[in-house]
Amino acid sequence: MGVIAFRNVANTVRRFIDRRLISDVILALALTALLSLTTSSNDLWGLQDGLLFPTSDRALTAWTWIYALPLAFRRKAPHASAVLFVTLCIIQLVFGPALVVTDCFALMQLYAVIAYGRRETARPFIIIAVGMAFLTTGVNTEVIAFGPLTMTGTERYQTAPYECLTPAGTMDLGSCDPALRTNAAIMLGMILIPVIAVIIMAYWQRARLATARWMQERNAALEARREEESHIAALAERARIARDMHDVVAHTLSIIIVQADGGRFAGANDRELAKSTMTTIRDESAKALADMQRLLGIFGGHHDDGTDAMKESPTHHDESEDDDHPSYANIDGLVAQARNADSDLRLERKVLGNPLPDKLGAPAQIVVYRIMQESLTNIRKYAGSDVHADIEEQWDEDGLRLRILDDGRGAASMADGHTQGYGLIGMRERLTSLGGSGTAGPRIGGGFEVTAFIPYASSPDMRDPVDSTAGGCGESPLTASVANGERSGTAGRISTRVASGFKQAVIDHIHTMVNTIRNDREDRHAGKAPETDDFNIIEKVSEWTERHYLLMDLLVAVALFMMYYVSAANGMTSGYAAVRNLSNMLTLLPLVWRRRFPQASAAVFAAVTILELLALPWNTLAPLVSVYSVYSVTLYGPRTAKRWVIPTIALGSLTFAVNFTAQNYLGMSMTTLIGSIPAIMGDTGTTKSIGALPVLLTCTFAACITLFGVMAAGMWSRARGANMLVLQAREEALRDEEAKQRILAANMERDRIGANIRADVSDTLLGVMGKADAGLRLLDSNDTDTQMISDAFAGIAKEGRAALKRMRQLLGVLRETGFSDDAQREGMRLAPASPLDEQLQWKAGGPTGGAVSDDTGRSQ
Structure with missing residues (x-):
């Protein structure tokens, strides 16, 4: 217990004694020692005496040194030291000398209590300072005129020739009144002028200290949250990969499965249709593999060295490129693809109002595409056969309202016990990033309905590509978003509209100037300390x-x-x-x-x-x-x-x-x-x-x-x-270092995920491609019967479902260790702790936990 108590005392002393206190103590001792060299009863112009008692040189020395104590603590404890100083001054004026050289420390005390003390106590101390100025003037004027009051008039006159005393010891106010008034006015001015100057300087310094202290706290917060920001960046990168894997690769696998099931029955008796379907399956498989490679940033984007199949498919690159950066113009092809993939689906599209995709901006167009893609995929997978679906687009003054509905199985689609995915989570994340909203759920009387509202961009220009990563499957969002730091998401928008030549250069220059002015205004507003609202004029x-x-x-x-x-x-x-x-x-x-x-x-x-x-x-x-x-x-x-x-x-x-x-x-x-x-x-x-x-x-x-x-x-x-x-x-x-750390954390997380799942997913997709190549070779041979063609399509469908199951396992791992407000379920692991292989092994039996959908959990 004694050791613990000693440590507590030592810690308390260490906290109280800091460098500033040591410097203040040294300064107080040095100034007092320097001023004490001039302390003498002959150097104070007759003010060695006090209001009541005469004063000796020893008393003057004692009063000179006693003010070093409050001066030493003026910044460590400004209020306590100021109260102590005022108390000592009052005692000095009544019982001690009327004036000592260290009385000038009052200015330093006043400065400290205003600049370093609490704001609410500054004004009372200013009032006290002014009152002490009048009190000091009165006492010193009295001492100059009459001397100590406890002595008789004759003793005072014999001690010093006071101005208002006659040789007989009586007071003569008539002869000394003008001089008395003059001395009082001069002394009051000599005290008040420095006091006013110190008040101005103290408030001036207080404002600077408030700003500096606030900026120091903000910098300390930036340093403290560096590790947290890196962790969040890694989680956000996992969520991005999961979202884009679902929207791009899982969608392609769904098409492969639908094509294989359709070819199993329709293509068995039609060799040309079977060959066309098999070629489509092969191209879609190569496309899915290329999308996976680009999604994880393994090969740095679209390159022909991804797979040999990409080299053999001359039309693949264009399709993949369209799906990489889809826009509103690609929706017609998406609708046509859905109609061709399922002959039992009767799909109608209605456009109400004047379409203004340019006002949406590139990120919002990607979101529109992904919502329709997800909705149509779910209709083909879960709505059943002989389904009628409608797509309604309502273009209003404030944005686009989407409504995708079908008359299929609706809530009954859950009866087959299929495991629910994460499509609606990604849909909601994309809409939220643009300030939109959306709902999804079964309709009364059957069927399913998805509604979404996508607002126009905040300016006539396109929205910043920073937000496009939320709606598309481009690069990591960290590579674009870090430039904005803590700025508002609506400030500093940069046009994504493509122009050429001199016109584009002028547009970019104007945008740069406007963004700089906006950011400067934001910095000035953000650079104000919370205390500024209480600032006075100084x-x-x-x-x-x-x-x-x-x-x-x-x-x-x-x-x-x-x-x-x-x-x-x-x-x-x-x-x-x-x-x-x-x-x-x-x-x-x-x-x-x-x-x-x-x-x-x-x-x-x-x-x-x-x-x-x-x-x-x-x-x-x-x-x-x-x-x-x-x-x-x-x-x-x-x-x-x-x-x-x-x-x-x-x-x-x-x-x-x-x-x-x-x-x-x-x-x-x-x-x-x-x-x-x-x-x-x-x-x-x-x-x-x-x-x-x-x-x-x-x-x-x-x-x-x-x-x-x-x-x-x-x-x-x-x-x-x-x-x-x-x-x-x-x-x-x-902030620059934080941005670099966030990018580094995202890149490391992407590389880690890519290194773990590349071989797994690639082998699965290559298996589908191998089945498709075998099917094409089978169709090119002469000894092929209907059963062999049907078995080939069945094998492709089996491989496709295996790949989709594996993809669902990966999505489950990424989502349950990723960054999504809608996936905060009880028991969820919030940080990527174990290696990805162990997490996949843990997920081998399928994702656990409840649904991760909007109303019914219906999504892929």
């Missing part, structure tokens, strides 16, 4: 200057130029004054961009400074403001900037030292000095040149020490992490 001005730092740097440069403006009235010609003003302007101009382009600004400033020191015959403004440039490039520039800043400081310091020595010791300009180098180095200038060497070395050393000290100050400010621009740059770096 804090609002401070925040405004932070956001418009370029304008503020311009105003500072103009102010410096006006301070050092040279007019012809100072005894110089107008031409000479104009040249000097021009040199000052060239010197100050790079400083306008010291925070926007720190390296470029510092480089131009250094070049201008060195050229002016070498060429101009007068002392320029450059050495004075060089500290401004060095500090800025160290604080706002990259860390690698010091590689060239340090040599530049050394070169500039040497140039300044030579210029200073030439003008002030040798009495010549730099150009004259350069021309006189041979004479100075010769015998005639030996004595003078030797005497100039110490001056040159001293100036060089002083300039280097000054600029390197400023550079160290900039590095210190950068390390503290309290500058808004530095924090903003850090945030951008964190």
Whole structure:
């Protein structure tokens, strides 16, 4: 127990004592020690006495050092230290000396309690500060006029000649009243003016600290969620693969099965029909295999090296390409394919209103295609025979309303005990990504109905391809979405409409400018701390200057130029004054961009400074403001900037030292000095040149020490992490790193899944293709009977169902370890923990758990 208690005490002390407290203690002791050297009863203009009692030098020393205690804790405990300081001041004014030198610490206490304390207590302390100013003025005026009140008049007069006392010890207010009023007014002004200035500076700093603290918290949150974002990216990639596997590959396998079943009966007696059906099955199998390879990113997209079958099928690439990026125009082919695949299906399509697919955008067109594809697949698989189906498209002012319904088996389709899939989950995810909605369920009286609403894009242009990954089967969504970071999903949309030549370049440029303006506005709105709503006028001005730092740097440069403006009235010609003003302007101009382009600004400033020191015959403004440039490039520039800043400081310091020595010791300009180098180095200038060497070395050393000290100050400010621009740059770096980590996590997850299931699914699909090739060879031979053709189609249907079963197992694994709000079932594993082979083995008996559909679970 004793060890635990000791550890608790040690942890408490460690939390309380930090670097800021140590620095404050050192500063308080140093300032108090420095001021105590001036503490003497002879240095306070007769204010060594107090309101009630006279004071000795020992008491003055004690009161001087006692204020070091609250000063040391002014930032660690601002309210407590301020209350302690006020209490000590009141005791001092009543019982101690009327004035001690460390009373000036009151300004530091007031600054700390406003800048670092709670907002609601700042105003009470301001009122207290003003009240203490009047109280201090009254006490000190009384002491100057009358002395301590506990002493008799004669004793007070003998101790010090107080203004309102006569030699007899009586008060003479008539003679001292004007002086008394004057002294009170002067003292009150001397106290209130610094108090007002400190209040303004404290609120100014409070606004900056609030913004910096909020940005620090946001950066810390970005760092903390990096691992979580990578995990979410991996889960989202699994969900994407599962969704696209269902919409592309499973759909193709369904067509293969329907074609094989139809060919088993219709093609047995028609050799040409059987051969055509077998060729279609073979091409669809090759297409499914190519889609799997592209879906997992194994071969980097569509390449002919996927399978040999792709090389042998000249029409396959176009079909696959259409299915990769389907649009509203491909729906006619999808409907025709459904009609041809099932002769018992009577399918009608109605279009109401004026179709405006361009207003939907490319991602929404993909969603429309996938919804119809899923609905028609389910109708062929579950509705039964002799089915009538209708597709209704209603084009309204706000979007497209779809309604796909049939008069098939409806809820009775579940009676065969088939395992439910994940098609409706993917459908709902796609609709949600576009801001749409949808329902699916059995109809009253029989049949099944799917409804969906797809809104138009938010602008006349197409929606961003970022969202297209939710509706299509393109690349991973992470590769496109990370560029937006935390921005709103509706901002920064980029047109996907294809134009050519100069027109497209102009459109892209305009979109870039508009998106930049929108993003800047969002950043300004998002970059406000929650505390900004309570800001007063001083804090609002401070925040405004932070956001418009370029304008503020311009105003500072103009102010410096006006301070050092040279007019012809100072005894110089107008031409000479104009040249000097021009040199000052060239010197100050790079400083306008010291925070926007720190390296470029510092480089131009250094070049201008060195050229002016070498060429101009007068002392320029450059050495004075060089500290401004060095500090800025160290604080706002990259860390690698010091590689060239340090040599530049050394070169500039040497140039300044030579210029200073030439003008002030040798009495010549730099150009004259350069021309006189041979004479100075010769015998005639030996004595003078030797005497100039110490001056040159001293100036060089002083300039280097000054600029390197400023550079160290900039590095210190950068390390503290309290500058808004530095924090903003850090945030951008964190977001870029987060985007890279998300892409890396998605790519690694895709590669892991691809490496595990590629051989499995490919072998299954190649088995279907092998059966189709064997069937084609059988049809080309002469000794083929009806039973052999029927058996060939039956074998293909069996292989197709095996492939579809395996695909369903894969979808179950991916969905139950993936990322879907609608699949959050009890007992679901939410993270891909075990290898995929083990998960497939666990799923060997079919997916477990309940339905994953909308109303009835009907989907594939």
